[in-house]
Amino acid sequence: MIEQLNHSIIQSFNYSIKNIMEYKKLTPEEEKVILYKGTETPFSGKYVNSKATGIYCCKRCHAGLYFSGDKFESHCGWPSFDDAIPNAVKRIQDTDGRRIEILCMRCGAHLGHVFEGEGFTDKDTRYCVNSISMDFVPEKDIETAYFASGCFWGVEYHFSKAKGVLFTSVGFMGGDWESPSYEEVYTDKTGHAEVVKVVYDKTLTNYENLVKLFFETHDFSQLNRQGPDIGTRYRSALFIKTEEQEEVARKYLKILSEKGYQVATRMEKETDFWTAENYHQHYYDKKGDMPYCHIYKKIFA
Numbered sequence: 001m002i003e004q005l006n007h008s009i010i011q012s013f014n015y016s017i018k019n020i021m022e023y024k025k026l027t028p029e030e031e032k033v034i035l036y037k038g039t040e041t042p043f044s045g046k047y048v049n050s051k052a053t054g055i056y057c058c059k060r061c062h063a064g065l066y067f068s069g070d071k072f073e074s075h076c077g078w079p080s081f082d083d084a085i086p087n088a089v090k091r092i093q094d095t096d097g098r099r100i101e102i103l104c105m106r107c108g109a110h111l112g113h114v115f116e117g118e119g120f121t122d123k124d125t126r127y128c129v130n131s132i133s134m135d136f137v138p139e140k141d142i143e144t145a146y147f148a149s150g151c152f153w154g155v156e157y158h159f160s161k162a163k164g165v166l167f168t169s170v171g172f173m174g175g176d177w178e179s180p181s182y183e184e185v186y187t188d189k190t191g192h193a194e195v196v197k198v199v200y201d202k203t204l205t206n207y208e209n210l211v212k213l214f215f216e217t218h219d220f221s222q223l224n225r226q227g228p229d230i231g232t233r234y235r236s237a238l239f240i241k242t243e244e245q246e247e248v249a250r251k252y253l254k255i256l257s258e259k260g261y262q263v264a265t266r267m268e269k270e271t272d273f274w275t276a277e278n279y280h281q282h283y284y285d286k287k288g289d290m291p292y293c294h295i296y297k298k299i300f301a
Contacts, residue, residue: 042077045131150226
């Protein structure tokens with residue numbers, strides 16, 4: 001039993017390291033800015049005047065950073081945004097002692113600086129970002145999926161590190177109450193499941209890869225529980241958004257059944273997603289820890 005547990009932990013660790021280390025190879029010019037905190041020449045970046053709809057992501061790790069709708073013209077010479085995707089950007093004191101540097105939360109890539117009190121927009125914030133620190137994913141290549149497999153802390157931990165995932169968020173879906181709090185969902189009276197919202201780049205991954213990861217990171221044979229966490233809020237469920245997703249979900253439920261597994265996973269229709277309190281977002285990354293209920297175990301070839 002101990003050997004099996006150790007093997008599972010090693011698999012989980014190797015899976016996490018594999019995904020964390022999949023950084024894009026940078027050119028010398030990109031390294032100068034992203035790794036060594038340089039600054040590109042003003043008005044020289046490819047995204048200074050861009051008005052396309054989509055998500056701006058980190059050049060190094062492809063984590064989503066900014067929605068195009070938060071981009072504005074500041075005439076400063078670099079792309080400007082008045083907001084960032086939640087939990088995507090880290091602020092630290094610059095070595096010059098005057099400015100606030102901004103980094104990619106996932107990989108630590110240097111992005112630029114953030115300024116407040118300038119009055120450009122109602123949010124009174126300007127994320128001044130080097131174009132060379134970013135890539136852009138057009139709206140047509142962005143898709144969303146929802147997964148429930150126990151405590152959403154551990155579920156998000158694995159999905160947030162998967163290749164092609166732009167960003168994740170934890171919340172609630174599948175219940176009757178509007179805008180429930182974590183405390184209300186915890187009573188099991190609202191009907192909601194703890195769910196992870198996964199927004200991904202379709203050019204780098206697909207729903208099938210995410211479904212496989214879903215099954216390989218929890219015990220899908222358990223009904224309305226995951227390890228010590230018991231209740232319908234901890235149920236294993238695939239919340240279906242499209243006919244294509246339903247087809248893939250049915251395919252893998254059949255594969256697992258044919259492999260001899262007892263599968264308690266439910267297919268449910270996508271409903272309103274209610275974002276959980278910020279305390280629960282990227283919980284294990286904030287704590288610097290790893291989940292104990294969600295250990296990666298390879299099932300599919």
